[in-house]
Amino acid sequence: MSKKKIGVLTSGGDCAGLNATLRAVTHAGVRSGYEIIGIEDGTAGLLGDTPRYRILTPNMMDTIVMRQGGTILGTTNKGDPFKFLMPDGSIKNRSEEIIANLNSLNLDALIGIGGDGSMAILRKLATQGNINLIGIPKTIDNDLGKTENSVGFETAVWTATEALDRLQPTAASHDRVMILEVMGRDAGHIALNSGIAGGADIILIPEIPYNFDSVNKRIIDIREKEGRNFVLIIISEAIKTVDGSDVLTSKDSENQKRYGGVGHYISERITEDTGFETRVTVLGHIQRGCPPIPMDRLIASAFGVKAIELVKQQKFDRMVAWSEREVIDVPISEAIASYQDVDINATMVKTARALGICFGD
Numbered sequence: 001m002s003k004k005k006i007g008v009l010t011s012g013g014d015c016a017g018l019n020a021t022l023r024a025v026t027h028a029g030v031r032s033g034y035e036i037i038g039i040e041d042g043t044a045g046l047l048g049d050t051p052r053y054r055i056l057t058p059n060m061m062d063t064i065v066m067r068q069g070g071t072i073l074g075t076t077n078k079g080d081p082f083k084f085l086m087p088d089g090s091i092k093n094r095s096e097e098i099i100a101n102l103n104s105l106n107l108d109a110l111i112g113i114g115g116d117g118s119m120a121i122l123r124k125l126a127t128q129g130n131i132n133l134i135g136i137p138k139t140i141d142n143d144l145g146k147t148e149n150s151v152g153f154e155t156a157v158w159t160a161t162e163a164l165d166r167l168q169p170t171a172a173s174h175d176r177v178m179i180l181e182v183m184g185r186d187a188g189h190i191a192l193n194s195g196i197a198g199g200a201d202i203i204l205i206p207e208i209p210y211n212f213d214s215v216n217k218r219i220i221d222i223r224e225k226e227g228r229n230f231v232l233i234i235i236s237e238a239i240k241t242v243d244g245s246d247v248l249t250s251k252d253s254e255n256q257k258r259y260g261g262v263g264h265y266i267s268e269r270i271t272e273d274t275g276f277e278t279r280v281t282v283l284g285h286i287q288r289g290c291p292p293i294p295m296d297r298l299i300a301s302a303f304g305v306k307a308i309e310l311v312k313q314q315k316f317d318r319m320v321a322w323s324e325r326e327v328i329d330v331p332i333s334e335a336i337a338s339y340q341d342v343d344i345n346a347t348m349v350k351t352a353r354a355l356g357i358c359f360g361d
């Protein structure tokens with residue numbers, strides 16, 4: 001009798017902890033008698049005449065791999081199979097091609113490691129193709145619902161906090177206003193958490209519209225009333241002004257919004273309005289491509305093990321989730337239906353305000 005098989009793929013933007021997750025899936029899966037099929041490049045590895053995959057073994061998925069950023073399987077955050085952009089510019093539904101390739105692998109279950117966009121696409125494919133799907137949440141944005149934490153978030157916060165630790169002495173040495181721009185798309189979790197941990201004076205997040213009067217006033221107060229010679233500002237890439245506009249957003253090859261660079265706009269305005277010397281660091285993909293910090297390795301390990309348990313219990317269409325120091329499982333539909341941005345009435349925003357941190361409102 002042939003071995004039972006579990007497919008696993010990483011989908012969407014990479015982050016720290018994906019390899020640790022793959023390692024956990026492989027070790028727990030093989031110990032439970034499954035063969036683990038690692039599908040390459042997310043759903044892109046399921047396009048074409050034959051699927052692209054490699055068999056993952058415990059030997060291959062060792063602790064060296066666990067320490068590494070990125071994903072050894074590769075991933076993609078482009079190419080929605082339901083409206084795939086073809087080279088000639090036309091849009092094609094390629095879902096049946098992907099389902100046929102998945103069926104050819106004779107999988108008992110598919111484990112999809114992804115964020116909200118990937119989770120929605122994988123669930124649609126699973127429903128259409130009658131595929132037994134389990135989701136594992138990963139995203140530095142930490143915006144997926146029904147889980148307190150996703151793989152990659154803690155490392156991104158750590159990286160941004162370390163950046164503030166490095167920016168503070170140089171800001172103080174040169175009497176400067178330092179701006180750190182971080183990722184996160186429409187959710188300000190990275191900026192909020194690392195802003196508090198890294199001692200920022202001003203935190204701008206998409207959930208709280210900012211205005212320059214408030215930002216400038218805080219800078220001037222710090223410099224002239226409180227007598228401190230430097231100011232640290234952290235801003236999330238998709239911040240919006242009070243009139244609701246986000247600035248400097250470009251489009252990628254698939255016409256999706258691409259953020260990055262708003263820090264320069266803010267910097268120019270601050271210098272113009274206050275006369276203070278300002279510098280900008282755009283942290284970018286440094287937040288994604290580094291070794292996972294311990295918390296991400298722990299979450300990744302616990303998620304991978306739980307995903308295999310769910311397969312063994314035949315409990316499908318579920319996403320593993322982090323809740324009160326435990327791994328639980330929730331319906332994938334509920335996770336993707338409840339986008340989790342920053343709750344501006346919750347502990348962290350209140351904590352920041354009580355510390356005198358300005359949100360630009």
Ligand code: F6P
Pocket residue numbers: 013077139140141183184185237259288
């Ligand atoms: O969703 C993760 C994320 O890193 C966002 O925070 C960011 O806006 C986006 O992906 C960047 O995508 P790309 O790698 O395509 O530039």
